[in-house]
Amino acid sequence: MGHGWEGVVLKLMRGKDFAFTVTGAEDVTDRFRRVHFTDGGMLARTGVHPTMWVRVWFDNGDKPHQRAYTLVDPDPEAGTFSMEFALHDGRASDWARRARPGDTVEATLQGTGFTAPAPPPGRLFVIGDPASLPAINSLLGALPGVPAVIWFETAHASDRELPLRLDPDRHELRRVPRGDGRLVDEVRSALPALLEDPAGAYVWIACDTVTTRTLAAYLRKELAVPKERVNALGYWRAA
Numbered sequence: 381m382g383h384g385w386e387g388v389v390l391k392l393m394r395g396k397d398f399a400f401t402v403t404g405a406e407d408v409t410d411r412f413r414r415v416h417f418t419d420g421g422m423l424a425r426t427g428v429h430p431t432m433w434v435r436v437w438f439d440n441g442d443k444p445h446q447r448a449y450t451l452v453d454p455d456p457e458a459g460t461f462s463m464e465f466a467l468h469d470g471r472a473s474d475w476a477r478r479a480r481p482g483d484t485v486e487a488t489l490q491g492t493g494f495t496a497p498a499p500p501p502g503r504l505f506v507i508g509d510p511a512s513l514p515a516i517n518s519l520l521g522a523l524p525g526v527p528a529v530i531w532f533e534t535a536h537a538s539d540r541e542l543p544l545r546l547d548p549d550r551h552e553l554r555r556v557p558r559g560d561g562r563l564v565d566e567v568r569s570a571l572p573a574l575l576e577d578p579a580g581a582y583v584w585i586a587c588d589t590v591t592t593r594t595l596a597a598y599l600r601k602e603l604a605v606p607k608e609r610v611n612a613l614g615y616w617r618a619a
Contacts, residue, residue, distance in 0.1 A: 396490070398422040398434075402483040405476070408464070408471035409538035414452070415479045416462045421422065422489065423456035430522035431494045431515040434487045436463070438471045446488070447472045448615075450514035466510040479528070494611070495608060496522045503600045504528035505574070507567055507595060509558075510577035511540055519543040519584055526582075529574060531556055533563045533587060563587065563592050580607040589614030 399502060400417040407413050422434075433450045454461040465476035474483070496519075504526045508516045527550045534540065535558040546553060556566045575581055581601055585592050596612035599605040 382472070386523055396422075396426065396488065397488050400436075400485050400487055402479050402481055402485075403460070404481055404563050405479045408543060409541050411467045411536055411538055412475050412542060413465045413467055413479075414462050415465065415476055417460065418529075419454075419461060421459065422487075423454055423459060423461070426489055428454045428456055429494055430496055431518045433515070435474070435488050437486045437488070440471055445471050450512075450518060452514045454548050464514045468511075480574075481504060495611075497582050500526050502526075502577060502580040502597040503574075503582075505571065505583045505589075506582060507563070507583075507585045509533040509563075509564075509615075510535070510542060513542055513544065513588055516584075517543075520545055520547075520551065524616045525552070527543060529554065531563065531567055533558050552604070564598075567595055568598060575603060575605070579609065580606070581609060583610045585610070585612040586615045588616050588618045590618060 398420040402415060402417060402421075403412060404416045416571065428451070430448060433448050435446045435448050438445045438447065446544065447589055449463040449465070452462040452464055460469055465473055467473045500523055504515055504519075506519065507527055508530070509532065515529065516532075520530075524547070529552045530544070530546075531554045532544065533556050540555065544553060554566070554570075556563050583605060585595050587595075592612050592614040596610055599610050600607055
């Protein structure tokens, strides 16, 4: 499968191409599916870091189509990992629904990069939704001793069953039903009282692009959180 001009650009940016093979799949909920892979030698070559993601190429006739997915439980020694798909209308979701052992998919590793803050922050604030669930779990696992507040936007009843890997002694989960601006309002209402030390905290945001940009600007301009203490990446665009 050709990757078109996007693939050419990624190559120029030193993107590395790999082929993954499906070893199994399971439905976590009616709208969330986990697919297991062998890595085609990727992890031994590239290593692993928190929230690591790859660009996966899906069949789209004669036009390339790629989407980014976070690796779940990557194991460099075994050469395995999983990816989790929030299911909706779209080619990536259609592929995940049909995925069976032996299926293969091409991927490019380029653009990913995250280093957990050192020393660890005094407190972690996380804002995300089902699309960023794998990255949220990876981040929490990378900072196991840090107390965290997580605002998690939900769109469906089954989202309450999603496997957030929480430590009840250190993590506070605040579910926010999806609604027009509701997540932004909830964070703006609660965060100022929680943010005792802006320079010592760390805020990680991965929602739809508009929400992510709005909250990142709010943190920097109104709450004076240093930009190096904010990691913000829009994971999807609202239609």
